[in-house]
Amino acid sequence: MRYFLAAFVLLCLAVVSIAGFRGSLSRRPPLELFSDMDRQPKLRPQSANEFFADRFSSRPHPANTVPRAEPLLVGAQPVYPFEDHPVNTGMVAGTPPGATNFVELNPLPLTAELLARGQHIFSIHCLPCHGAAGDGKGVTTKYGMTVIGNLHDPRIVRQPDGEIFHVITHGRNLMQGYAAAIEPRDRWAVIAYVRALQLSHLASADEVPADQQAALRK
Amino acid sequence: MSDIFPKWTNKLPAYLLAAGAMMGTAVVAGVWYYFTPKYTRVGYQPIQPVSFSHHIHVEQLGMDCRYCHTGVEKSSHSNIPASTLCMNCHNQVLKEDPRLALVRESAATGKPIPWVWIHKTPDFVFFNHAVHVNRGISCVHCHGQINLMDEVQHAKPLSMAFCLDCHRNPEAFIRPPDQVFNLNWQPESQTKQLADGARLVREWRVEKLENCSACHR
Structure with a gap:
């Protein structure tokens, strides 16, 4: 019995020392003894798939096709992503490629909901560089980004809404396009919010409501 | 004898x-x-091809999860961003850094970065990111405090029991919708969590889905 006890304790110690404890760091992938149903040869997004020559499971659109999509409502009019419409391009309909015939005004009706959405998207995608106030003093200026547009620059204030849409979509100078990250409707929402930021920056102290002017002058 | x-x-x-x-x-x-996945999965921390730090990007720079994971509110899949998105900043920040060589190459050629997939559910589990984050389940519930990780580690077991703990008792976990992407948020107290959680469950009509086909199809 003494030998058995010794062997038993040794065995337990061996298992614990080899297998370790729950939650301990491991560089090796988790063991899957029977993985046949866990790992099926089906398409999973952003995973390699041997069925296709380039191994991309997320397929690009085939040529001469349009994606099925929900239309974007401009007022009451439904607009599909493939249509030549200012809300998709920022240009007046019928503008030839390469021309810069930007629409002057945001095609979406301005609502409090659109502005709130714009603020939300701005704080995710624009704020890191352009800063919460839009003055181009975001956190990235500390890490080597030097030329960031100040959205209160008269040059940008004077730009038509369509041109700002074009910049968000395709980028300009060192800023890259955000077409993949921000949907067209959200881009227009951001533009509406940027206009509100600019308006607040250009306002004079007299425009502040009378009951809040005292707080302002403190 | x-x-x-x-x-x-x-x-x-x-x-x-x-x-x-x-x-x-x-x-x-x-x-x-x-x-159990508490042993087999928790603690898995593979060496990634690019040493991306969530800690630096989220805590130090204050970036939102959705700057990169743009699809998480719209899609069942929370996407890894295209490497061109990294270049939004890294065309200027750490421009020549050798640690980012793979990202620059990927952005220039379209060759994917071979990230190692950590949080893998079985293929017969249909987890939908959008439906969870839009109804008050935070990233932190399944991924742990990923905002503090310099190297991502599998923090929660993601076993079926783990899913059911919440599916049976959502009011203990559901948080206000504006705090879903704030991974440092804590409820003021457990009683407040249960009261607010119960209210959100009622208002959103969150179902306590325990039938097989809720997750297995």
């Missing part, structure tokens, strides 16, 4: 019984402790 069986054999049945009981207990304890 004492010539054939020596005296110590009288104790043999008791010894065998004791040894069997000990071995049995050890095997059961071992299976309980080791044959």
Whole structure:
């Protein structure tokens, strides 16, 4: 019995020392003894798939096709992503490629909901560089980004809404396009919010409501 | 008979019984402790091709999860961003840094970065990111405090029991929708969490889905 006890304790110690404890760091992938149903040869997004020559499971659109999509409502009019419409391009309909015939005004009706959405998207995608106030003093200026547009620059204030849409979509100078990250409707929402930021920056102290002017002058 | 069986054999049945009981207990304890994702998955921290730090990007720079994971509110899949999105900043920040060589190459050529997939559910589980984050389940519930990780580690077991803990009792976990992407948020107290959680469950009509086809299709 003494030998058995010794062997038993040794065995337990061996298992614990080899297998370790729950939650301990491991560089090796988790063991899957029977993985046949866990790992099926089906398409999973952003995973390699041997069925296709380039191994991309997320397929690009085939040529001469349009994606099925929900239309974007401009007022009451439904607009599909493939249509030549200012809300998709920022240009007046019928503008030839390469021309810069930007629409002057945001095609979406301005609502409090659109502005709130714009603020939300701005704080995710624009704020890191352009800063919460839009003055181009975001956190990235500390890490080597030097030329960031100040959205209160008269040059940008004077730009038509369509041109700002074009910049968000395709980028300009060192800023890259955000077409993949921000949907067209959200881009227009951001533009509406940027206009509100600019308006607040250009306002004079007299425009502040009378009951809040005292707080302002403190 | 004492010539054939020596005296110590009288104790043999008791010894065998004791040894069997000990071995049995050890095997059961071992299976309980080791044959679970709490052991097999938690702590998995592979070496990634690019040493991306969530800690720097989220805590130091204050970036939102959705700057990169743009699809998480719209899609069942929370996407890894295209490497061109990294270049939004890294075309200027750490422009020549060798640690980002793979990202620059990927952005220029379209060759994917071979990220190692950590949080892998079985293929017969249909987890939908959008439906969870839009109804008050935070990233932190399944991924742990990923905002503090310099290197991503599998923090929660993601076992079926883990899912059911919440599916049976969502009011203990659901948080206000504006705090879903704030991974440092804590409820003021457990009683407040339960009260607010119960209200959100009622208002959003969150179902306590426990039927098989909720997740397995």
